Amino acid sequence: MSDEKTLDLLEAKIQELRELNKKDGIDLSNEILRLETKLESLRAEFYANLSDWERVKIARHPKRPYALDYLEAMFTDFYELHGDRLVGDDRALLVGLARLDGRPVAVLAQQKGRSTEENKERLFGMARPQGYRKARRAMALAERFSFPVVSLIDTPGAYPGLEAEAGNIGGAIAENLLAMARLRVPIVAAVIGEGGSGGALAIGVADRVVMLENSIYSVISPEGAAAILWKEKEKTQEAARALNLTAPRLLELGVIDEVLPEPPGGAHRDFQRIAGLLKQSLVRHLAEIGTLPIADLLAARYRRYRSAGRYRTLSDR
């Protein structure tokens, strides 16, 4: 069974052959073609049978497109707004105004860092209370001026640190859940990478929730679940499967509205295409819900969350 590394290695080898072909004038084109066909079929096979854990790895892939990549590709005029007006400006959760298909929207976006240096600032996409409070400020602004809200979710979770705890991170998340339940503008959320628990949900209460095919959304990380429930780190893969955290599975469970197909290997392999798909999806959803009277929109949003959950009713009482 090939894994991602072997596939990448094979691809690199083919590239070397191509260069040889060019330089030395030895005709390797038949060899190259054969290998390319082979690689393509191996890749198709591998990505058609991804385990849930492998999807988790793609969702966290270092080359995965991040929120700012999508902001640049899908929106025009992104105008960032900074600060929660209380303690500071969170760099893991960005907010601002932008145009989507020419129309102004308010954007909430979780941003991971590409480099170690950038991650010092962005804390690997883990927002602190000031991030969630800044998001709430942006929501209030959106409501005041009737901007629809577009939320791009990509976080391992809210920042677990002393400073965040002292700032009542839990309370900040709770306040956002409350605000979004009643926000009087359309909200569309897209999970583009990791939907990490309360830290994701705190900008994820929406009228429509879409996910990229290899993104994940979960109450806890597979590592966390393995540690708490199995009490063994080695059970991470099993935990990933048990949690039902993949986009296709969540669609089956009826908790999200759409899965956007990624190219084999993940969104980074054909970014323009996936960014185009996501943009179309956001525009379409906003158009659909944008025509509803606000009372109907809020009632539908309320039903969506009020009915969330599965339980058994006892008949003998």
Place this chain on the structure above:
Amino acid sequence: MAIFKDRNYLRVNLDKDADESLWMRCKACGELVFKRRVRENSNICPHCGEYFFLTARERIESLIDEGTFKDISKPIVDADPLGFQDTKPYLERVAEAQEATGLPSAIIIASAAVAGIPIVLGVMDFRFIGGSMGSVMGEQISYAMEEAIGRRCPFVLISSSGGARIQEGIFSLLQMAKTAAVRACLAEERLPFISIMTYPTTAGVQASIASLGDVIIAEKGAMIGFAGPRVIQSTISEQLPANYQTDSFAYQHGFIDRVANREDLRQELGKILGFFVEAR
């Protein structure tokens, strides 16, 4: 879900072996104390003041006017929406918790009165899978708030929970949004919601319904916070202060309105409810 460590509260089953030993040894001070004295003292050690765990029933008993309790919980129990199995199947875990606690789920919804004021009350029981919030608890809390609206009375929630019910995956996460959405209705109806945080009120419960009270009171010795100390130390390796995630930490940093001793909670609750009832 935070990891539970016996620290401020010690667990003791007062009913177990009641005939064989009328006495128990307090794990905090080591004194032999008379079990009945402990029970009469709201499960507080009469010798050193250590708080022992209260079951949901004991908690209710310690808070409300005598004879006013009525269990109005919805007749629902946990399903297994994901077919979840860790070291044992989820529903087996649920059955064991039901057996051990005698409760259908991790929360009881009751109608009752405190200081003569009718309320709808939700009380979590930590013994039931760490008081974790899954679909049943989310539905019970939502239903309780709707009942409060129907009865035009305040809603009181006593939290004792490690957080979300991991075994229900995304469905447990969504209970945070669900309870927050219904809480918004309660606010629109201008009915008060008093949230009482006890040991422990953490993670998914602290980051949703428990933090949304009009007034938030912590019981002395409560553990309050989002990410447990183990999570923080393993991911960030920060030194944590001695009072980390205690009632005093939450109070100092402004998460809660007040801290109350267990024996004063009933009076405290009556007092605060009185203001709201007079206002209407």
